[in-house]
Amino acid sequence: MIVYWLCFILFLVGLYGVITRRNLVKIAISLSIMEFSTFLFFALVGYIDGGVAPIVDPADPVKVYVDPLPQALVLTAIVIGLATTSMLMAVIIRLYRKYGTFDIREIKNLRG
Amino acid sequence: MNPLIPLFVVIPLAGAFLIMILGRFIGELNKYFASLILLVLVILSIYSLATTGENLSLYKVGGWEPVNKIPIGIYMVMDGFTVIVLCIINVIGFLSAFYSISYIKRYTAENYFYALFCLMVAGMNGVVLSGDLFNIFVFLEISVISSYALVAFGVEKNELEASFKYQVLGGLASFLILYGIGFIYWKTKTLNIADIKEVFNAGYDKSYYLFVQILMLSGFGLKAAIIPFHAWLPDAHSSAPSPISAMLSGVLIKAVGIYVIIRLFFNMFAVSEGMSVLITTLGTLSMVIGVFLAIGQWDIKRLLAYHSISQMGYVVMSVGIGMILVSRGARPEIASLAIAGGIFHLINHAAFKGLLFLNAGAIEYTIGTRDLKEMGGLAKSMPATSATSFIASMSISGIPPFNGFFSKLIIIIAAIMAKFYLLALLAVIVSIVTLASFLKFQRYAFFNKTDNKNENHIKEVPFPMVFSMVVLSILCVLLSLLAFPEIREAVLTPAIDILMDPGKYSSQITGI
Numbered sequence: 019m020i021v022y023w024l025c026f027i028l029f030l031v032g033l034y035g036v037i038t039r040r041n042l043v044k045i046a047i048s049l050s051i052m053e054f055s056t057f058l059f060f061a062l063v064g065y066i067d068g069g070v071a072p073i074v075d076p077a078d079p080v081k082v083y084v085d086p087l088p089q090a091l092v093l094t095a096i097v098i099g100l101a102t103t104s105m106l107m108a109v110i111i112r113l114y115r116k117y118g119t120f121d122i123r124e125i126k127n128l129r130g
Numbered sequence: 131m132n133p134l135i136p137l138f139v140v141i142p143l144a145g146a147f148l149i150m151i152l153g154r155f156i157g158e159l160n161k162y163f164a165s166l167i168l169l170v171l172v173i174l175s176i177y178s179l180a181t182t183g184e185n186l187s188l189y190k191v192g193g194w195e196p197v198n199k200i201p202i203g204i205y206m207v208m209d210g211f212t213v214i215v216l217c218i219i220n221v222i223g224f225l226s227a228f229y230s231i232s233y234i235k236r237y238t239a240e241n242y243f244y245a246l247f248c249l250m251v252a253g254m255n256g257v258v259l260s261g262d263l264f265n266i267f268v269f270l271e272i273s274v275i276s277s278y279a280l281v282a283f284g285v286e287k288n289e290l291e292a293s294f295k296y297q298v299l300g301g302l303a304s305f306l307i308l309y310g311i312g313f314i315y316w317k318t319k320t321l322n323i324a325d326i327k328e329v330f331n332a333g334y335d336k337s338y339y340l341f342v343q344i345l346m347l348s349g350f351g352l353k354a355a356i357i358p359f360h361a362w363l364p365d366a367h368s369s370a371p372s373p374i375s376a377m378l379s380g381v382l383i384k385a386v387g388i389y390v391i392i393r394l395f396f397n398m399f400a401v402s403e404g405m406s407v408l409i410t411t412l413g414t415l416s417m418v419i420g421v422f423l424a425i426g427q428w429d430i431k432r433l434l435a436y437h438s439i440s441q442m443g444y445v446v447m448s449v450g451i452g453m454i455l456v457s458r459g460a461r462p463e464i465a466s467l468a469i470a471g472g473i474f475h476l477i478n479h480a481a482f483k484g485l486l487f488l489n490a491g492a493i494e495y496t497i498g499t500r501d502l503k504e505m506g507g508l509a510k511s512m513p514a515t516s517a518t519s520f521i522a523s524m525s526i527s528g529i530p531p532f533n534g535f536f537s538k539l540i541i542i543i544a545a546i547m548a549k550f551y552l553l554a555l556l557a558v559i560v561s562i563v564t565l566a567s568f569l570k571f572q573r574y575a576f577f578n579k580t581d582n583k584n585e586n587h588i589k590e591v592p593f594p595m596v597f598s599m600v601v602l603s604i605l606c607v608l609l610s611l612l613a614f615p616e617i618r619e620a621v622l623t624p625a626i627d628i629l630m631d632p633g634k635y636s637s638q639i640t641g642i
Contacts, residue, residue: 029305036298049301056308063316088315091264095308098271102304105278106297112282113290127288128295128365 021062028055042110042120046103053099057092064088132187135206135259137174138216139269142167142252146245153241161231164244168224168251175216182213184624186638188261199640201322207261207639210624214473215258215389218480221605222380223251226373229488229598232591233373233495237283243371246283250276250377254385261639263311263321267304270353270386274300277382281370292362292369299362303352310345313338323398324639330400343405346394354387356446357416360439364423367438368431368500372491375431379438380484384476388442392449392472396456396629397636403457410450410553417443418556421563425570428502430490433571434483437526440560441479447557448472448541451548456630464547466626470618471540473625478533478609482525485602489519492591492599493575502571506578511588514596516576518603523572525606527565533606536613 032055035048069084110120117125145167153160186209194203208216227247234243253273260266278300282293315321317338318329330339348359355363363383367375395401395409420440427433449472455465492515493508494500509516525532528539538561545554590596611617628635 029309036302042294045298049298052302052305056305056312059309060312063312085319087321088312091311091315094264094268098268098275101275102271102278102297102301105275106294106301109278109282109290109293109297112285113294116287116290125291125294128291128369 022059025055025059025062028052028058031055040122042113042122042125043107045122046106046110049106050099050103053103057095057099060088060092060095132189132208134174134178135187135189135208136191138171138255138259139252141171141174142248142255146248146252149241149245149248153244161234161240161244164248165224165227165231167248168220168227171220171251171255172217172224175213175220178208179213179217179621182208182210182624183620184210184627186628186635188639196640200320201325201640204265205261205322205324205639206259208259209628209635210626211389211393211473211628212258214477214621214625215385216255218477219251219254219258219381219385222480222484223247223377225484225598225601226376226488229376229491229595230371230373231594233491233595234371236495237371243280243283246276246280247374247377249273250280250382254381257386258389261323263314263323263326265321266390267307267311270307270390271304273382273386274304274353277374277378280374281366281378283371283374284369288365289369292365296362296366299352299359303349303359306345306349306352310342310349313342313345322639323394324636327398327636328640330398339399340404343395343399343402347391347405347409350387350391350394351412354383354391354442354446355416355439356387356412356442357419357439358412360416360420363439364432364435367435367487368429372431372487372494375435375491376484376487379435379487380480383438383442384480388445388476391446392629395453400632401453401457403454406450406453406457410447410454413443413446413448413450414553414556415443416440417447417560421560421567425563425567429500430493430502430571430575431487431500433502433567434486434490437564437567438479438483440564441475441483441526444538444541444557444560445472445476445479447553448475448544451545451550451553452630455548461548462630464544466630467540468544468548469626469629470622471537471544473622474540474612474618475534475537477612478525478537478606481602481605481609482522482532482534485518485522485599485606486526488595488599488602489515489522492595495591495595496588502574505575507576508588509576512576512590514590514599518599519576520572521603521606523568527568528561529565531607531610533609533612536610540613 029052032048032052036045039045064085066084069082072083072086189206191204234240250273253269256269257266278293278297282289318326352359367379416439420436424433424436448468452465452468525534528535542554542557
C-alpha cells in the first residue's frame with residue numbers, strides 16, 4: 019500500500035511546484051513530475067506480486083501474469099506526454115524571446 | 131458495424147497530413163482544401179443525423195469481436211446524442227474554415243493553420259464517437275494539443291501567455307482524467323464505457339465510486355470551464371485567431387467537456403442525487419458568476435468568452451436538474467424536458483456564439499482593434515456584419531423569434547415544473563443581464579457616433595467571411611424550429627432517451 023501513497027506524494031510534489039514556482043521552466047518540470055506520477059500509478063495498477071511478463075507458455079500453465087493492458091496505456095500516455103511537454107517548451111522559448119525573462123510575475127499582460 | 135463511423139476521424143486526420151504535403155505543390159488551392167474536407171464531413175454528419183434516429187450503431191476497431199459478451203477491442207459508438215454533437219462540430223468547423231480563407235491572410239504559415247484545424251476536428255469527432263474511456267483521453271489530447279498551438283498562432287505576447295496558461299491548466303485536467311481512468315480500470319478491469327456500467331451495476335464500494343466521480347468531474351470540468359475551473363477560458367478564447375475562438379467557444383468546450391460529462395454521468399455512472407446536486411450547483415454558479423464577470427469587459431472577445439461560461443452554465447444547470455429528477459425516480463416527463471432544454475441550448479449556443487466570434491473577427495479584420503471604446507458607427511459601413519451580429523445578440527439574450535429564446539424558455543419551464551423556483555428566477559435574471567451586456571456591445575460597436583478620421587476606408591469584409599456569418603445567422607433563426615414538437619421528437623428525443631434510460635446504452639452495446 020505504501021507505494022501507492024508514495025506515488026500520490028509524487029503527484030503532490032508536482033502540484034506544489036506548479037503552484038509555488040515562479041520560473042516557467044520549473045513549472046514545466048513540475049508538470050512533468052505530475053505526469054510521471056500518473057504513469058507510475060498506471061504501472062502499479064497492472065502489477066501483480068510475483069507475476070511474470072504475459073508470454074503464455076503452454077508447458078507451464080500455472081504462472082501468474084502481470085496485467086499487460088496498463089503498460090500499453092502508459093506507453094500511449096508517454097507519447098502524448100512528450101507532445102504536450104515539447105509544445106509547452108516551445109511556447110516557453112517563444113515567451114522568453116518576447117519578454118526576456120522566465121519570471122511569471124513579469125508576464126502579466128492579460129488581466130480581468 | 132457501421133462503416134461510416136471511422137470516416138469521421140480518418141478523413142480529417144488524413145486531410146491534416148495531406149494539407150502539409152500537397153500544400154507545397156498546389157499553392158493557392160490549398161486554402162480551399164480544408165473547407166472541402168469539412169464540407170464532406172458536414173454531409174456525412176447530416177446523413178448520419180437523418181438515418182440514426184433511435185438506433186445505436188457500433189464500429190469495432192480492428193474487428194475484435196467480444197468474448198463471452200465482454201468487449202475486448204476499442205468500440206466506436208454512434209447514437210442519437212452523438213450525431214447531434216457531430217453535426218455541431220462539423221457545421222461550425224466548416225463555416226470557420228471557410229471564414230479563415232480571407233481572415234488568415236494576416237498570418238503567415240497558412241498550411242500549418244489548416245493542418246492543425248483539421249487535427250482539432252479529428253480529435254473532437256473521435257471524442258464524441260468513442261465508446262472507450264482511454265480512447266476518449268487520446269482523442270481529447272489530440273484536439274487540445276492542436277488547440278494549444280492554435281491559441282498561440284499569433285505568437286505575440288498575449289497569445290503566448292494565454293497559451294501557456296491554457297497548457298498548464300489543460301495538462302492538470304489531463305492528469306486528473308488519467309488518474310480517474312486508472313482508478314476505474316483498477317476496480318473494473320475494463321475500459322469500455324458500457325462494460326464499466328455493467329461491472330459497477332454488480333456492486334461497488336461507495337466512497338471509491340464517489341472519489342472516481344469527483345476526479346472525472348473536475349478533470350472534464352476543467353476542460354469545459356465550469357466556474358471554479360474557468361480561469362484559462364477568457365484568456366485563451368480571446369487571444370486565439372477569431373475562427374479558432376469560434377471553434378473553441380462554440381465547439382471544443384462542448385465536445386470535450388460538457389458532452390463527456392453528460393455521457394459519463396448518465397451512461398457510465400449510476401445517477402446519484404448527491405452528484406447531480408453538485409453538478410446543478412456548479413452550473414448555476416457558472417451561469418451567474420460568468421455573466422457578472424462579462425458585464426464589465428470592454429474587449430469584445432473577452433466579453434464573449436465570459437458569456438460562454440455563463441451560457442454553458444445554463445446547459446449544465448438544466449441537465450443537472452434532469453439528473454436530480456432521474457435520481458429521485460420521479461416525474462420522468464419533466465426530467466426529459468430539462469435535458470431537452472439543456473441539449474437544445476447546447477446546439478443553439480454553438481450557432482450564436484460561433485457567429486458572435488466571427489463578427490468580432492470581422493470587426494478586428496476591418497478596424498484592427500478589439501476595444502469597444504475605439505469603435506462606433508460601423509452599422510453604416512458594414513451592413514452584413516451589423517445585421518448578423520444583431521441577430522446573434524438578440525439570440526443569446528433570448529429575444530423571441532430567435533433560437534436562444536426557445537431553449538431558455540424550455541429550461542425555465544422545466545425548472546419551474548421541477549419546483550426549483552430559485553434556479554428559474556436566476557435564469558431569468560441572468561438572461562436580462564446578458565441582454566444589457568449585448569445592448570452595450572451593439573451600441574458601442576455599431577451605432578455610437580465616432581470621431582474616427584478614416585471612416586471612409588472602412589468597408590464590408592470579403593465574401594467568405596460574409597458567407598459564413600450569413601449562414602450562421604440563418605441557422606440562428608432556423609434552429610428555433612426545434613422547439614416544435616414534431617421536429618423535436620425527430621432530433622432531440624432519441625438523444626434524451628439514450629441518456630434517460632439507465633440500462634439502454636450499455637445493454638445495447640454489450641448485447642450486439
